Amino acid sequence: MNYLAWRDITANLMRFFLAAAGVGFLLTGSMGMLGLYRGVLHDALLTIEGIGADLWVVQGGRAGPFAEASVVSATLDRRVEGVAGVTSARRFVQNNLQFDIQGKPRRIAITGLDFPKDQGAWLSLAEGRLLQSGRGEAIADASLGLSLGQDIRLGRDSYRVVGVTSGQVDMSGDGQLFVTIPDAMDIADSRTPETVLLERAQGLGVSADRPSRIAAVVVTTEAGMVEEVARIIGAWGDVAVLSREDQRSALVDGRLWRLRMQILFFTILLLTVTGVVIAMTIYTSTLEKLHEIAMLKLIGARDGFILRMILEQAVLIGLFAYGLALLLSTLLFRFFPRNVVLLAEDLTLVFGGLLLACVVGSWIGIERAMRVRAKEVLA
Amino acid sequence: MTPQPGTPVLSLRDVGVRYRGGDGAMVEALAGVTLDLMAGEMVGIFGPSGCGKTTLLMAAGLLERPTSGAVQLAGIPAAAVATEAALRDFRRRHIGFVFQKPNLIPVLTAAENVALAMVIDGVPAAEAERRAIALLAALEAAHRAGNRPASLSGGEQQRVAVARALANDPVLVLADEPTAALDSRRGRQVMEVLRSIARERHAAVAVVTHDPRSIDLFDRILEMDDGRIVAERRPGAQA
Ligand SMILES: Nc1ncnc2c1ncn2[C@@H]1O[C@H](COP(=O)(O)OP(=O)(O)OP(=O)(O)O)[C@@H](O)[C@H]1O
Ligand SMILES: [Mg+2]
Numbered sequence: 001m002n003y004l005a006w007r008d009i010t011a012n013l014m015r016f017f018l019a020a021a022g023v024g025f026l027l028t029g030s031m032g033m034l035g036l037y038r039g040v041l042h043d044a045l046l047t048i049e050g051i052g053a054d055l056w057v058v059q060g061g062r063a064g065p066f067a068e069a070s071v072v073s074a075t076l077d078r079r080v081e082g083v084a085g086v087t088s089a090r091r092f093v094q095n096n097l098q099f100d101i102q103g104k105p106r107r108i109a110i111t112g113l114d115f116p117k118d119q120g121a122w123l124s125l126a127e128g129r130l131l132q133s134g135r136g137e138a139i140a141d142a143s144l145g146l147s148l149g150q151d152i153r154l155g156r157d158s159y160r161v162v163g164v165t166s167g168q169v170d171m172s173g174d175g176q177l178f179v180t181i182p183d184a185m186d187i188a189d190s191r192t193p194e195t196v197l198l199e200r201a202q203g204l205g206v207s208a209d210r211p212s213r214i215a216a217v218v219v220t221t222e223a224g225m226v227e228e229v230a231r232i233i234g235a236w237g238d239v240a241v242l243s244r245e246d247q248r249s250a251l252v253d254g255r256l257w258r259l260r261m262q263i264l265f266f267t268i269l270l271l272t273v274t275g276v277v278i279a280m281t282i283y284t285s286t287l288e289k290l291h292e293i294a295m296l297k298l299i300g301a302r303d304g305f306i307l308r309m310i311l312e313q314a315v316l317i318g319l320f321a322y323g324l325a326l327l328l329s330t331l332l333f334r335f336f337p338r339n340v341v342l343l344a345e346d347l348t349l350v351f352g353g354l355l356l357a358c359v360v361g362s363w364i365g366i367e368r369a370m371r372v373r374a375k376e377v378l379a
Numbered sequence: 380m381t382p383q384p385g386t387p388v389l390s391l392r393d394v395g396v397r398y399r400g401g402d403g404a405m406v407e408a409l410a411g412v413t414l415d416l417m418a419g420e421m422v423g424i425f426g427p428s429g430c431g432k433t434t435l436l437m438a439a440g441l442l443e444r445p446t447s448g449a450v451q452l453a454g455i456p457a458a459a460v461a462t463e464a465a466l467r468d469f470r471r472r473h474i475g476f477v478f479q480k481p482n483l484i485p486v487l488t489a490a491e492n493v494a495l496a497m498v499i500d501g502v503p504a505a506e507a508e509r510r511a512i513a514l515l516a517a518l519e520a521a522h523r524a525g526n527r528p529a530s531l532s533g534g535e536q537q538r539v540a541v542a543r544a545l546a547n548d549p550v551l552v553l554a555d556e557p558t559a560a561l562d563s564r565r566g567r568q569v570m571e572v573l574r575s576i577a578r579e580r581h582a583a584v585a586v587v588t589h590d591p592r593s594i595d596l597f598d599r600i601l602e603m604d605d606g607r608i609v610a611e612r613r614p615g616a617q618a
Contacts, residue, residue, distance in 0.1 A: 003504065299495075300499055300500070
């Protein structure tokens with residue numbers, strides 16, 4: 001590095017730090033944006049990736065149960081089990097409901113596990129154990145604020161927390177609570193006594209008479225049988241079959257693309273502001289130095305020397321700001337209400353955008369410096 | 380390059396410079412100047428304000444392309460140096476400038492200011508610094524090498540500026556009122572330094588000045604008026 005650029009920075013440390021801090025906060029914003037998107041993506045795919053499904057059987061014509069609603073008969077799993085090549089079929093249901101936990105309203109993603117086939121072995125427990133009873137037990141995510149052994153009243157019944165997961169949330173960041181399928185259906189169907197009375201009076205029958213509904217059936221198949229099984233079940237017509245890849249793209253390209261676009265625009269906006277801050281800093285510092293620049297040209301400095309001197313300052317502001325942003329990100333993001341995931345490729349993207357902002361931002365300063373003529377020293 | 384004393388370093392042939400004035404009329408700042416500056420000589424340029432002294436230095440220093448006439452430096456016609464970049468390279472290797480104001484870079488120390496001229500010419504920074512301190516020592520300013528310009532006296536600053544002008548061993552040194560901001564004793568010192576450059580380094584030194592007290596130091600004195608050289612004297616010859 002040219003020591004003139006370095007000395008110029010140390011002589012105006014305050015300006016350098018203010019610019020670097022400003023740019024640093026903007027970059028922290030960019031990183032947070034991208035990290036938020038990655039976090040939402042991660043959370044959204046958590047169940048899809050974790051539950052270990054080769055195929056999802058959902059309501060006909062739908063891409064549920066995550067990207068859109070899906071309702072199928074609670075006995076669909078038995079039909080699916082009969083298909084050659086299927087090794088397991090589990091029922092799946094998930095409802096986002098709001099309950100009071102310790103006096104505060106909280107949203108809970110209540111997810112049904114097809115006990116006893118599924119005791120929650122695919123979850124990574126931080127504490128406690130898997131489900132061992134068909135009724136009244138729950139595995140709760142730590143983000144819900146529930147602790148091991150605690151009893152929680154959901155609807156008409158009370159559930160005991162036997163296991164605790166960490167980071168097990170759904171796409172909207174609601175902590176998941178895992179109970180058995182019948183429990184999940186009860187919780188979702190909890191009606192006030194008055195509603196029950198009213199429905200009886202209208203002759204709608206009691207809840208036990210209603211046909212039970214679940215969201216989907218989770219299927220695993222024998223190796224190499226995925227396509228064949230999908231073809232057979234797909235031919236039934238009343239249901240739709242989605243592969244794990246279909247589920248991913250229904251979410252990523254369907255439900256999340258607006259968010260992705262939004263975040264991309266915000267990131268571009270922040271990087272543009274970054275460029276403007278750098279431009280302002282570099283331009284004013286160049287204006288102050290026009291006489292010196294004329295002198296440099298007079299003693300024979302090439303344009304490249306002057307250009308490098310200005311660019312180096314801009315890049316140094318950028319590098320310093322990037323370091324600050326990395327530091328702030330690692331310190332602060334863990335306290336954010338949503339999961340923020342920093343990926344190396346996103347950090348590289350921000351870095352690339354930053355370098356571009358440095359170059360473009362210093363351009364007007366450089367352009368002004370290039371117009372200075374050596375003989376202006378004598379003016 | 381070290382030219383032989385007495386050989387011409389700079390030749391101006393009928394050089395004219397015209398400017399477009401504020402009212403749109405053309406100002407003839409230099410109206411056909413013919414002049415040879417020899418290696419090893421120190422020339423004083425005198426004349427009333429606005430007579431074209433600075434313009435003459437600019438034409439000689441390849442800062443201003445003449446409207447008419449020809450400039451030749453170190454045997455090379457300036458007109459043959461086509462681009463601004465090439466002109467700058469040429470200037471860096473052959474010409475040193477000193478002005479009324481030292482024009483030092485405030486964030487650099489005295490030594491770094493001098494070294495910068497060499498660094499620009501591709502000399503490694505450590506080597507440049509070493510040579511800069513040697514130059515400052517020759518100008519009796521080495522003890523201030525590590526100081527910034529703001530903490531130097533006017534005379535010290537001007538000596539640093541002279542050291543910078545000498546950094547790349549120029550064949551031509553052009554000084555525009557280098558002592559105007561100094562008291563007479565310090566002014567005299569700077570003039571003596573310039574004279575020793577002519578004597579010891581065999582550079583051609585041209586000094587524009589209003590100061591009659593240093594007349595005795597010049598080999599030749601040129602009187603200018605209205606864009607022309609109107610008289611030439613050799614003070615030594617009179618004495
Ligand atoms: N860039 C310019 N544009 C227009 N006119 C100019 C320009 N530079 C100089 N002049 C004019 O050219 C003439 C010579 O100017 P110059 O600066 O060479 O005089 P000088 O002898 O150095 O004067 P001083 O002793 O005051 O420094 C003056 O009339 C001046 O107004
Ligand atoms: Mg002048």
